[in-house]
Amino acid sequence: MQQNNKSKILIIATNHSSYPGANAVGQAHISYPSNTYIIRVPDPVMFPEDFYINSFKKGISGIIIMSSGSDCPYEGAYKRLSKRIENVYIKMKELNISTERLRLTTICTVCREAFIKEISDMERIVSK
Amino acid sequence: MSDNNLNEAQKRVGVYVCHCGGNISDVVDIKKIVDEISKYHSVVVARDYVFMCSSNGQSLIEDDIKNMGINRIVVAACMPSLHELTFRNAIQRAGLNPYLYEHINIREQVSWVHKDNPQGATSKAILLIKAGVEKVLMQDPLNAIRVNAEHRVLIIGGGISGMRAAVSSADNGIEVVIVEKEKKLGGKLNRDGYVYPSDEKAVDIVNKFSKKILSNPLIKVYTESEIINIGGYVGNFDIKIKKTDGDIDNIKAGSIIVATGFDHYMPYDGEYGYKKSDYVLRLKEFIELLSKSDGLEFVFKGKKINSIGFIHCVGSRQNEGIDAPQADGKVNEYCSRVCCTSGIYTMNKLKEKFPDVNVYDVYADIRTYGMESESLYEIASKHDVIFFRRPLDERPQITFEGDKIKITTTDILSFNERLEMEVDMLVLLTGMKPSEIDDISGYLKLSKSTNRFLQEVHPKLRPVEMNINGVFAAGTSLSPMDITESLQSAQTAAMKSAILLSNPDIPLDPFVAVVDEERCTGCGRCVEECLYSGAVTITEKTIDGNIKKVAYVNPAMCKGCGACVAVCSERAIDLNGSRLSQFEAMIDAIVKE
Numbered sequence: 264m265q266q267n268n269k270s271k272i273l274i275i276a277t278n279h280s281s282y283p284g285a286n287a288v289g290q291a292h293i294s295y296p297s298n299t300y301i302i303r304v305p306d307p308v309m310f311p312e313d314f315y316i317n318s319f320k321k322g323i324s325g326i327i328i329m330s331s332g333s334d335c336p337y338e339g340a341y342k343r344l345s346k347r348i349e350n351v352y353i354k355m356k357e358l359n360i361s362t363e364r365l366r367l368t369t370i371c372t373v374c375r376e377a378f379i380k381e382i383s384d385m386e387r388i389v390s391k
Numbered sequence: 392m393s394d395n396n397l398n399e400a401q402k403r404v405g406v407y408v409c410h411c412g413g414n415i416s417d418v419v420d421i422k423k424i425v426d427e428i429s430k431y432h433s434v435v436v437a438r439d440y441v442f443m444c445s446s447n448g449q450s451l452i453e454d455d456i457k458n459m460g461i462n463r464i465v466v467a468a469c470m471p472s473l474h475e476l477t478f479r480n481a482i483q484r485a486g487l488n489p490y491l492y493e494h495i496n497i498r499e500q501v502s503w504v505h506k507d508n509p510q511g512a513t514s515k516a517i518l519l520i521k522a523g524v525e526k527v528l529m530q531d532p533l534n535a536i537r538v539n540a541e542h543r544v545l546i547i548g549g550g551i552s553g554m555r556a557a558v559s560s561a562d563n564g565i566e567v568v569i570v571e572k573e574k575k576l577g578g579k580l581n582r583d584g585y586v587y588p589s590d591e592k593a594v595d596i597v598n599k600f601s602k603k604i605l606s607n608p609l610i611k612v613y614t615e616s617e618i619i620n621i622g623g624y625v626g627n628f629d630i631k632i633k634k635t636d637g638d639i640d641n642i643k644a645g646s647i648i649v650a651t652g653f654d655h656y657m658p659y660d661g662e663y664g665y666k667k668s669d670y671v672l673r674l675k676e677f678i679e680l681l682s683k684s685d686g687l688e689f690v691f692k693g694k695k696i697n698s699i700g701f702i703h704c705v706g707s708r709q710n711e712g713i714d715a716p717q718a719d720g721k722v723n724e725y726c727s728r729v730c731c732t733s734g735i736y737t738m739n740k741l742k743e744k745f746p747d748v749n750v751y752d753v754y755a756d757i758r759t760y761g762m763e764s765e766s767l768y769e770i771a772s773k774h775d776v777i778f779f780r781r782p783l784d785e786r787p788q789i790t791f792e793g794d795k796i797k798i799t800t801t802d803i804l805s806f807n808e809r810l811e812m813e814v815d816m817l818v819l820l821t822g823m824k825p826s827e828i829d830d831i832s833g834y835l836k837l838s839k840s841t842n843r844f845l846q847e848v849h850p851k852l853r854p855v856e857m858n859i860n861g862v863f864a865a866g867t868s869l870s871p872m873d874i875t876e877s878l879q880s881a882q883t884a885a886m887k888s889a890i891l892l893s894n895p896d897i898p899l900d901p902f903v904a905v906v907d908e909e910r911c912t913g914c915g916r917c918v919e920e921c922l923y924s925g926a927v928t929i930t931e932k933t934i935d936g937n938i939k940k941v942a943y944v945n946p947a948m949c950k951g952c953g954a955c956v957a958v959c960s961e962r963a964i965d966l967n968g969s970r971l972s973q974f975e976a977m978i979d980a981i982v983k984e
């Protein structure tokens with residue numbers, strides 16, 4: 264399959280915000296590369312630090328965490344999440360995994376341009 | 392019903408792939424997906440259908456559950472918010488736990504975004520479906536959490552939509568609280584002048600509804616009041632209302648209808664000459680002026696008005712690069728839908744009162760939709776209103792010469808001739824803009840459309856329903872509508888809210904944290920990490936005859952964010968429906984090929 268050798272980007276999207284945001288991109292029929300795999304979660308705050316490291320070890324090339332930011336229905340979750348991601352970056356450095364491959368961002372239900380930009384930035388990084 | 396204790400071999404997965412007409416199948420190769428997925432482990436059957444959500448499509452799933460013993464379902468179709476409930480209901484009808492189902496989005500997140508790469512889209516769909524199979528294999532049957540519901544609806548905004556929703560709700564025996572920020576109910580209809588299509592005075596309509604509301608013991612009205620916080624969830628919203636006297640009332644409601652309406656478009660200084668002359672008016676101002684003007688001649692501020700120009704689409708149907716952006720940097724691309732009809736209706740009223748006034752109407756399109764409104768256009772033509780059609784990408788120019796206002800426009804109807812006309816007064820058909828409700832939409836986390844009006848879950852399939860369970864919207868808070876349409880949407884919102892509150896308890900999704908008491912060491916890290924006090928606590932339990940400290944989750948208070956999951960070193964706390972191990976299995980499937 265043509266896709267086999269292609270680097271895979273994991274997108275962690277939230278029920279409330281970035282998952283509908285990704286749908287808004289679809290509704291506007293805006294194209295982006297197909298090596299992008301969206302998983303739908305209540306909030307990325309649920310993932311322990313090892314989850315990211317293990318995903319890289321398994322073969323995921325880039326991870327974009329699309330958090331809900333200020334739209335987040337869980338007050339305080341973003342603060343906890345960003346603290347967690349800071350620790351993941353430290354571990355990534357220790358393991359010689361480029362920290363660029365993990366991106367924490369916020370995407371709203373209508374943030375189409377930002378969604379596309381995040382993907383094209385990550386595409387550039389993983390194709391290096 | 393299947394149970395938690397099935398071994399792997401007993402788990403029988405059915406996969407159902409939708410064509411969505413051609414929306415999916417025009418891009419992805421459905422046959423290839425079905426061929427490949429039928430060979431995947433644990434998949435007993437894989438089928439495709441033109442519209443999975445149709446009753447025939449749902450029957451495919453139901454029949455397989457009943458006849459083939461399928462006990463795990465994956466549907467690959469459009470975005471889950473559209474039909475998750477449809478499929479859950481179908482699965483439940485067939486006697487299976489409705490949560491033994493995973494929905495994979497291959498329309499908005501595959502076919503519609505990879506049109507230029509059908510092969511890539513197909514491969515991606517296959518991997519996502521395999522990941523879905525892995526997830527559903529680890530899914531346990533769940534039962535909805537039932538919470539007691541307050542038999543009361545909060546209506547925010549007391550315009551015609553809010554008033555209609557209040558009367559309909561009370562007719563259904565539901566207590567109503569209306570919160571209106573202005574002194575009086577009625578919203579934009581608290582004005583002089585008449586309205587189409589009933590040809591009644593706007594205030595007469597308001598008074599009719601006000602009487603019904605004020606005499607109904609089930610309806611409580613707060614005017615000149617402000618909502619300063621909304622918490623809670625469907626069935627149990629907690630609302631803080633600040634009253635005129637500064638006092639704060641706390642109320643509870645089972646559902647909420649947002650009927651906060653629209654704001655009149657205000658042209659910027661100089662837009663089509665607005666504020667450069669007293670004789671350039673917005674439609675709303677002109678309607679009120681006309682209703683107060685009597686006599687043989689139309690006189691305004693000492694000047695006899697012999698001719699009036701009307702300009703359509705002021706502040707609506709704007710184009711980037713042609714019209715000045717709004718405060719948020721965007722132009723108003725939408726049509727305000729009422730200004731054509733209201734404008735032409737008003738021209739007819741003018742001609743009935745002052746037949747000698749010459750009327751020139753410059754439009755891009757005339758959108759007097761609806762049977763009765765179309766006849767208004769014919770009447771205007773009979774009244775000798777002269778129509779000029781401008782190109783979509785051009786705007787009429789306004790200049791002032793002495794006490795005359797000069798309109799210069801291209802007219803498509805006279806073969807693109809440039810025309811100039813001098814008038815004594817100019818009326819701008821200004822439409823609607825979304826009202827400023829960042830506070831309300833912030834408390835409730837409501838979605839807005841690109842036009843900044845509130846966004847329904849789906850305008851056709853789930854109209855008036857907001858993205859938050861138990862919250863509905865009515866009238867012009869959703870999009871530009873006339874009175875008839877506002878009343879209809881308010882009625883729909885009231886009915887949906889009444890259906891929701893018709894039972895003493897409401898089923899809630901069971902997606903909350905759960906504790907594996909055997910693994911739990913009672914360390915309390917989850918309690919520290921939890922964002923909601925009281926949602927997870929440490930209690931003592933007797934397990935196998937021993938007293939043990941374990942975490943306990945209160946399902947009515949847990950919001951299901953999962954913050955606790957990340958910090959438990961024992962992997963003893965997890966989220967129902969979104970287990971950490973399920974996501975790990977999905978990733979394994981994605982990286983496998």
Ligand SMILES: Cc1cc2nc3c(=O)[nH]c(=O)nc-3n(C[C@H](O)[C@H](O)[C@H](O)COP(=O)(O)OP(=O)(O)OC[C@H]3O[C@@H](n4cnc5c(N)ncnc54)[C@H](O)[C@@H]3O)c2cc1C
Pocket residue numbers: 547548549550551552553570571572573576577578579580585586587588616617618650651652653654655674675729730733736821822823826828831865866867868872873874875877
């Ligand atoms: C120029 C013009 C002419 C029109 N003419 C006609 C016509 O002839 N015929 C016709 O059918 N339609 C006409 N319409 C459309 C008509 O005005 C609307 O359909 C109708 O007013 C919509 O009612 P609503 O309740 O949705 O909104 P609104 O009338 O805007 O009412 C919303 C209410 O919510 C309140 N509110 C807002 N925010 C809050 C908050 N945070 N807390 C508490 N309260 C809040 C507001 O104060 C207001 O009272 C016209 C519209 C325009 C612009």
Ligand code: SF4
Pocket residue numbers: 703704705707708725726727728729730731732756757758820822
């Ligand atoms: S209703 Fe008519 S005037 Fe109003 S925005 Fe639409 S086309 Fe323009």
Ligand code: SF4
Pocket residue numbers: 906910911912913914915916917918941942958959960961962963964
């Ligand atoms: S669930 Fe985990 S974090 Fe919470 S008390 Fe038990 S062991 Fe500790």
